[in-house]
Amino acid sequence: MLKGVYNWIDERLDITPMWRDVADHEVPEHVNPAHHFSAFVYCFGGLTFFITVIQILSGMFLTMYFVPDIINAYKSVDYLQHKVAFGGIVRGMHHWGASLVIVMMFLHTLRVFFTGSYKAPREMNWVVGMLIFFIMLGLGFTGYLLPWDNKAYFATKVGIQIAESVPYIGVYIKELMQGGEIVGAETLTRFFAIHVFFLPGALLALLAAHFFMIRKQGISGPL
């Protein structure tokens, strides 16, 4: 039955080569921790992606309960964490995952750096990877404000002050980030939109480019 459906689609779209290409490509020995234990350093990229998937999923589920509004944001977070079954765990996944993804990405970056894997012909993939890093930091910064508790509020104020000290355009950056003259209602909706739509969109595009390039260029050879 399943095979029938598959064949029906394959006949029309010729999908076999697409997944065959991913499935059958050979992975060299030097990144395989079963052969050399030290090859575990090559796992960090995959783990970063895994945690990113968790982040995207848990974030999607959290928005079922969250309201980006200064009156209700805190109440809704409080409600989903303490009153909804598994709310503490789902919010915990998103909260701790945010830190873990940074840690994993940091380790992944260090691995790529110290194995010199960013060298020709993989320069572009390094640049894309760094952009992903910056986007992740942006996601961390914008996400921090959303629960609208004191910690979120004052951390964001500090962050915006730092941005403000940029010469000439600092004031404009500040107002653009705040969406107004103070950190308040308009800041929260703005950060929410950036956190939930803009940055994840950019992240997905960059991730696609990252993986496409890995697939095209292969893993860098052994040292």
Added chain:
Amino acid sequence: MSNHEHHENTAHKPVKRSGMSRRQFLSYTLGGAGAFMAAGMSLPMIRFAVDPILKKKAGGTWIKVVEENKITNDPQEFKFNIHQVDGWYVSDPELSAWISKDSSGNFFALSPVCKHLGCTISWNTEKNNEYVCPCHNAHYTKDGKNLTVAPKPLDEYELKIDKGWVYLGPIKANTRV
């Protein structure tokens, strides 16, 4: 497929082990590990999302509405507030009920929400002792029986009398017609 894989297969062929091949075993383990990861991360989230249907519904509370002796055979509208906790939003919305006595002296309370398209009905606006809905001219008898347009009779509130006061509970389907 690589030469290496091919070589392995031919090398194993003479052994002719019963059961599954190495590749099959790996595939199953892979599927298992994948399923475990998928379940491990998505089960808490799914439980989180479906919480509303698994939540214990708070039993209906009784709200004191009006003194018993104010109820007549003609339906009258009474307003009352219920305490409503809607997630993080707590409110006390005002509801209304049409309360009356039937010929044998039993009290009953009808919901004013028209079963046609949800407008608000009222009593005797056309002087014919019927509930009338202003939107599409639905008519109901005093017991809430649907006469025109509406597909169902009016809903009824649970009702009890205690120490001379009428108490209303949750809404239920009409039991009188």
Added chain:
Amino acid sequence: MAHGHKSNEKVVFVGDSRVRKRSGAPNTVPPDYSSYPGKSEAFIPNFLLKEWMVGVVVLVGFLVLTIAEPAPLGYPADPTNAAFIPMPDWYFLFLYQFLKYPYVAGDYIVLGTVGIPGVAFGALLLAPFLDTGKERRFYRRPVTTALMVLSLISLFYLTKVSWDHYQHELAKTNTIPEHHLREEKAREAAMSGKGGEEQQPVASIPIVDEDDPAMEILKARCIACHNPDLKGNESMKAPALRGVGDTHTKEELVEIVTNGKGGGAMPSFKEMLSAEEIDQVTTWLAKQKKAE
């Protein structure tokens, strides 16, 4: 189908004529693997299985963490709260600490916010174009490695200094971080059997006898901590004064106002207020009971 093909005929795709077919063998084997023959293996299922084993271990550890340590949540944001020690998320601490140093602050703030971080992150972003040598081993390219190690050391150092400073501040001002405070409160509430039940929000407790002359003393002495509307300030651990008559008798109130409470959190007022004034205030406070 419009051309009357038989429906069971296999669809044949005609290549896009605008794309020139590449000469030579189709590039099916990725470049690296053919150049490193050896114990390579297929991505699915062999290699992915190992990746996923690691993934399973990480996931289990991660779930244990989320269960053991709930995500912190403090009190609702209050822009007027002056007692709160602001703190960015941990991965921004290094930048936060860095900007505290005098030579990147004040007149040189541009250097701190744009200059040095800009150069550092810019260099990181463009690393492949700065370090163009063929050599990949890190010990054979000492300059790059040294720069990176130096940045890492300063990164860890700055983060640690910032964190220590924060802990020091907390200890100095005798503050417990809000999310801990809140959790403790919740635990206490659960222990005392009130678990789950909502406390009456303080705002809804009315102030009794608002025109009493004692209010003048309160305005001068108390509202700085206990809030102008007497609802208290949880992050300063100042309780609400509304409804205080339910929990304390007048004698207790006299004792608290005269001698203070909580190791100086509530200061002693015996120097600042006369005995009559204390009496006046506490009499009024004792009247603050929830209306039944």
